[in-house]
Amino acid sequence: MSSHTSLHHASHGSSPIDAYRIEDEPFYRSSGDEIAWFGHAYAHRLPMVLKGPTGCGKTRFIEHMAWKLRKPLITVACNEDMTASDLIGRYLLDAQGTTWHDGPLTTAVRHGAICYLDEVVEARQDTTVVIHPLTDARRILPLDKKGEIVHAHPDFQLVVSYNPGYQSRSKDMKPSTRQRFVAMQFDYPEKEAEAAIVAGEARVPMALAARLVDIAHRSRALKHRGLDEGVSTRMLIYAAVLIGAGVAPRQSCEMTMTQALTDDPDIALALRGFVEAYFT
Amino acid sequence: MSSHTSLHHASHGSSPIDAYRIEDEPFYRSSGDEIAWFGHAYAHRLPMVLKGPTGCGKTRFIEHMAWKLRKPLITVACNEDMTASDLIGRYLLDAQGTTWHDGPLTTAVRHGAICYLDEVVEARQDTTVVIHPLTDARRILPLDKKGEIVHAHPDFQLVVSYNPGYQSRSKDMKPSTRQRFVAMQFDYPEKEAEAAIVAGEARVPMALAARLVDIAHRSRALKHRGLDEGVSTRMLIYAAVLIGAGVAPRQSCEMTMTQALTDDPDIALALRGFVEAYFT
């Protein structure tokens, strides 16, 4: 592969979290008071969990908040193969000897970023446990391997996301972890708002966007009845983009909704029925 | 990431446990004679287990005791991916060759700290077994890989915590481990005491705090009937903080209690009922 950067030159000359600052306002259409609520929670640095279905805008929201609060945002996509060291940091062997390297969580704690652990229940237990002393009165991160206790920067806040929809019981958050967070529930926007988002992002007329949103609403009613999730706002934008590019509406919906959501012929038939009701 | 500290400079010039001393008195409101009891146990260095539900103040208590006894406190949050080496220490390869590095338990044993293993049943067996020779008449920690037997500093004490509420049988403490500890049972404070804590920490009037405590008491009755744990004191403080910041009480309780505790619509409805009974 190509980019061979020496470990030592990589971090000189700039603050390690400059890369995590968001320069341009990320598009986010508020659907209530959630921006104010989050602002109050941040003012007291309460740990937050953003709950809600896939593709409803949780990531957009936290990016918008980080931009609005002018804080760097370090996002970590959690997964079951991630270790605590992946978050906290580790010693790496070097020509100059063994050197400690902060992980993304430690960087956020030390320099005052918002740390966003996306889909936190996917992570292994050791990952979840390391955040405990950061989410109570102590606000510390012990780096046991290094013999250092990092006291959180005053700007640091921990935010996690979580989709309660299709998690198995074994992937629930432990009560002792859950209780440390203030929760905000997210959902897809109201019909009109969603249509405006689709129209705006894909640059298609409102009427077309509204028809697509109607299809999505019907698909979301199939949730837990054959579909894990209905059509998301993101999928609607994909559909609108293809239609705008000249692909036939039915074919666009086939690619972005029906084929994308399911492999089950019966469910696919149902979804196609919704599409055909709006694009004859 | 940013902070590249050389392995060798990290530990020069100060005692390795200075970082673990607690300077300021941690807030703790006693609910009985537990401070005296722990004092007697510490006087004989009996190993202690603190039992009780999430967020009832076990961590606060041990921090208060460490401050009161003027002993450094080394806390380790246990988890199933933690190995015995994470506790005891290991050889690390260095430019100068392989060097032994004490783990947090060894540091505590050697220098006379209180070592607090939080949620000890989450740890793997090898972690539990290494504490056996520290918890009987021997009070030694064999570092087999190093060929050294560390005799515990006279000030060393081992304290572990344990939440019997929602542990599966497979995560119980082994009888041979259990029998080595003197147990103290913790629970949420009495109503009035809890209201005083909430009012004090969130700086809200006692009347508001009392109403929140009443909600918590009703939620705790749902334990084992749909909830793993009821509303904790910590959650009450979060709710009071948001209300104090101007978020409507119902919305504050929705975020800090209902949404934080459950994803089940029926349980959420019940919790919302409790809230609405006090905040109409």
Next chain:
Amino acid sequence: MSSHTSLHHASHGSSPIDAYRIEDEPFYRSSGDEIAWFGHAYAHRLPMVLKGPTGCGKTRFIEHMAWKLRKPLITVACNEDMTASDLIGRYLLDAQGTTWHDGPLTTAVRHGAICYLDEVVEARQDTTVVIHPLTDARRILPLDKKGEIVHAHPDFQLVVSYNPGYQSRSKDMKPSTRQRFVAMQFDYPEKEAEAAIVAGEARVPMALAARLVDIAHRSRALKHRGLDEGVSTRMLIYAAVLIGAGVAPRQSCEMTMTQALTDDPDIALALRGFVEAYFT
């Protein structure tokens, strides 16, 4: 083993993705508008999933598209032992110290290749999760271990393949991953087209190729009734090649179809029956 190339000399003197450019037009016989559809999707860099049975031409299609769009193509065959680091890159220890080496995904993101993750559901979760920020509005790849956020090259596109036929439920794509892709369904070509492919590739007469295609069609009807997959186009080419080389047709079909597809005597009998109907 033989080829000892020093790590440092391997990547000098040419662009790291030159090796991934496709010089000669790969043979691909279109069966509809799929080339145009993919072109529109690529124009908006929509992430794509190619769905369809084994050996129906998904790999050929993406190679053809990469050639047509004049983009380098980096293909990764996913498997359950592959880690996120295998995709993203890692630090390697070197005589000059520890050096970062981009993985195939990072190379594609940085230099603007099409990255094709073949059989993506075979990969472990951490592999799937790293593609999330590449498949929404962010189009970034965070290299947490390196403290770098790679913004995708404008030419970069992510394409994955997926065979819904015989996957167990546990190997389905997670809904939060699925929703990020526009899907294109592939299947074996129409009879005449398939015969033309077989005749062309194996240099046998159309009449012979047509008989082989007929056998394949009958075998595909056994799918989910004892066969995981029917005879693929690739198998037909193998059969035609052997027949062209002088092996008796029945023996050729025995080796390339019956014995290749099944160990079950009853299914083998059925397949042999199909063969004998066309090669008496």
Next chain:
Amino acid sequence: MSSHTSLHHASHGSSPIDAYRIEDEPFYRSSGDEIAWFGHAYAHRLPMVLKGPTGCGKTRFIEHMAWKLRKPLITVACNEDMTASDLIGRYLLDAQGTTWHDGPLTTAVRHGAICYLDEVVEARQDTTVVIHPLTDARRILPLDKKGEIVHAHPDFQLVVSYNPGYQSRSKDMKPSTRQRFVAMQFDYPEKEAEAAIVAGEARVPMALAARLVDIAHRSRALKHRGLDEGVSTRMLIYAAVLIGAGVAPRQSCEMTMTQALTDDPDIALALRGFVEAYFT
């Protein structure tokens, strides 16, 4: 962490097993001829297994015997994450190159210590298998990785412990391992002897000790009927120590027996009933 000892200086200047010699006679109250029996077994270096419940004095016994026989004692607490290399030794990379380091078992074999594997059934199979050639006529320890066969020092003896009470079937000793050991069964001491131990160790009157022993006997009858183990001698000493320090007897027993032994409210009630029968 603190104690950085160079790997090479650690073992100079003294015999590697001096640290394992027991200078002062460990307190042990014999309850029969077990000291003589063990003496005969040691005279022929027969491998021994000490069977018995938790906290009944097996560790004390072997420490006493090692002191009496003037042999160093190397104790290893077995656990399921321990590997054969943890026992035998391994090559470690060093500034001077790779160097072999004997593990605790090899040290005992080479220098003539008693090696005591505590709770041997907790160990992984590879640990159990390495002791086979040490426990038959060969009395050798092959260090395959080093290409060395260590013939046991004439003083070497292998002793293991094992608690048959609460082991699951899967954690039984393999028959091919079991057959290599002579077994000694241990149990809690007789009432009077146990009271004398409690009175002596905690420095309380015999009358008080006797009452505590009576409670223990009633608790031991609950074994296999809700309790994995009854109150051990060690727990009685803890209770006596706290009472001696001024904690009320009922509260002392609550902490050292009831809360320590069980989380089950019904069992706790039964234990409290035993306590109240003796401390009204």
Next chain:
Amino acid sequence: MSSHTSLHHASHGSSPIDAYRIEDEPFYRSSGDEIAWFGHAYAHRLPMVLKGPTGCGKTRFIEHMAWKLRKPLITVACNEDMTASDLIGRYLLDAQGTTWHDGPLTTAVRHGAICYLDEVVEARQDTTVVIHPLTDARRILPLDKKGEIVHAHPDFQLVVSYNPGYQSRSKDMKPSTRQRFVAMQFDYPEKEAEAAIVAGEARVPMALAARLVDIAHRSRALKHRGLDEGVSTRMLIYAAVLIGAGVAPRQSCEMTMTQALTDDPDIALALRGFVEAYFT
């Protein structure tokens, strides 16, 4: 252990695949046209799977073909602990830095050997997946970790073996892998041919060999009725060798057939019955 060869001297001075050339014609008795069929398949470099029971001569056949085609043969015995890196190669740290070392598959691909993966279904998935791009029109082996795509040498062919007899379903070949191979079915030779092999290899009279073959035939009828496999040709040769050396026929068959094949007393009785029918 003994043979310390420096990593760098091992591969100088000769082609890396000279060690894999077969000088002397391996004994192989053809039972049909399989040599011609394989020759046609090799001429087009079709990937081959050799199917058949244990000990029927698959390994002999591929060695014979490699000798006949004058191609080096690299055999890898697959197993579930083998990784893709074991096949492809890896970077090894060296005094001169990190150096890439081709694995056996890469050596075969680069230098034009026949690569024979014995018992391929025993391998882990990542092993199976790496052969995909070698078995379609691409004939490439991507070394992702090295950033190199190896185009197969014109002489390279991939051959795998597979025993469908006693594989569990979970160890079947994946359909997407299966479809890439032309299959040849092997079985034990015809009675007379098998007797000739036994007589020739063990240098015993044909009459004796024929009697042994008769016993084998009766044992093979027990397959799936208590025996996983019947007596193989190899076992017959062992029996004949011992009889030739003067061991009594019944005892020879007891050792090479009955005791070798089964631990079940009933099955052993049945096998002994077969033996006694021929050696009274």
Next chain:
Amino acid sequence: MSSHTSLHHASHGSSPIDAYRIEDEPFYRSSGDEIAWFGHAYAHRLPMVLKGPTGCGKTRFIEHMAWKLRKPLITVACNEDMTASDLIGRYLLDAQGTTWHDGPLTTAVRHGAICYLDEVVEARQDTTVVIHPLTDARRILPLDKKGEIVHAHPDFQLVVSYNPGYQSRSKDMKPSTRQRFVAMQFDYPEKEAEAAIVAGEARVPMALAARLVDIAHRSRALKHRGLDEGVSTRMLIYAAVLIGAGVAPRQSCEMTMTQALTDDPDIALALRGFVEAYFT
């Protein structure tokens, strides 16, 4: 730990297998023609499996044969945590660079020892698979990681042991492995022979030894009826040794038989009954 031997000095100055030569005749009492049979098998270097219960003398037999045939004997106790590299060898990093070190099997193959894999079914699959090319006509050991094929020394023979008594089905030998070995069945010696062994080894009168053997015979009838294995010859020797040293016979049998064999009170009672029948 103590013995720090430099990796490089360990193997100079003597043949690497001298340590494995057996100087003094190991005691072995033949119970039939097994020495002659093994001699014939060795003359043709047939791979051998020694089957039989624990402690019946398989290890003694192979040691005796190695002594008699004047071949070095390399014994490896197999276990489920052993890897193929533990048998074959590996590259180790050294101050002089990476150096290959033969494992015990490779040492035996290269220098002509008998390699004895004790309890082979305990090993992982990769261990079993590496012996395949050593046990057919090829008699080679490919060291894939080193790119070397070791042709077996003419004196090399592979012998494995296996206890069919208490193996679970999942731990059976694979048919493709089993078929490669000639089997010899071992059992405890005849009554008189066993008594002679016990009397000889423990230096007790024949009459006492005979009574102990009678007890063993009765215990062996309990096999599969509560006992995994009966009393072995080794256990009888232990009992005789203790009786000879002055421990009362009943107490000696309690320690060496009853307590050693079982934790089940009913089975213990039965065994005690056998003892009391002979030692009133």
